[in-house]
Amino acid sequence: MTQNPAERKALLTALVDHVLPAIDGVGGVTAGVPEYLQQLLLSKHAADYYELIDWGMQCINDEHQYRFGKGFSEGERQQCIELLREFTESEDRHYQMFWRTLIRLCLEGFLAHPRNGGNRDTQGWRAIGYPGCADRDVSLSLINSG
Numbered sequence: 001m002t003q004n005p006a007e008r009k010a011l012l013t014a015l016v017d018h019v020l021p022a023i024d025g026v027g028g029v030t031a032g033v034p035e036y037l038q039q040l041l042l043s044k045h046a047a048d049y050y051e052l053i054d055w056g057m058q059c060i061n062d063e064h065q066y067r068f069g070k071g072f073s074e075g076e077r078q079q080c081i082e083l084l085r086e087f088t089e090s091e092d093r094h095y096q097m098f099w100r101t102l103i104r105l106c107l108e109g110f111l112a113h114p115r116n117g118g119n120r121d122t123q124g125w126r127a128i129g130y131p132g133c134a135d136r137d138v139s140l141s142l143i144n145s146g
Contacts, residue, residue, distance in 0.1 A: 010073035011057055019106045026127045028106055032120035036109035039117050056098030
């Protein structure tokens with residue numbers, strides 16, 4: 001992507017906010033999912049996902065810029081929702097792969113053991129009523145399990 005790190009983080013944060021919006025104050029952003037994804041995508045375990053996520057983010061940002069004159073992270077919520085709806089309903093297999101991967105990784109970051117960098121303050125676990133397993137060092141990585 002051509003964006004600087006701050007723009008990239010803002011775009012990733014905006015996408016996470018749309019995938020896992022806050023309900024009663026808990027969502028993907030408050031649970032640290034953007035930071036989890038940034039860390040994950042730079043790791044050797046996710047090298048295959050980096051290009052796909054990078055490509056999808058660039059497509060979304062470029063299309064939003066073209067249509068509305070500003071990047072996705074600066075867009076009005078309804079415009080962003082409409083654009084994302086078009087992307088998610090596309091029959092293009094690359095878009096479909098991007099969305100499945102992004103959603104899976106966002107959920108992983110929301111529900112992962114906090115020691116793995118996501119699920120800040122066990123917000124994800126508490127949101128679904130899971131008591132947690134803070135005493136054990138458990139990896140819930142979907143990437144490592146296939």
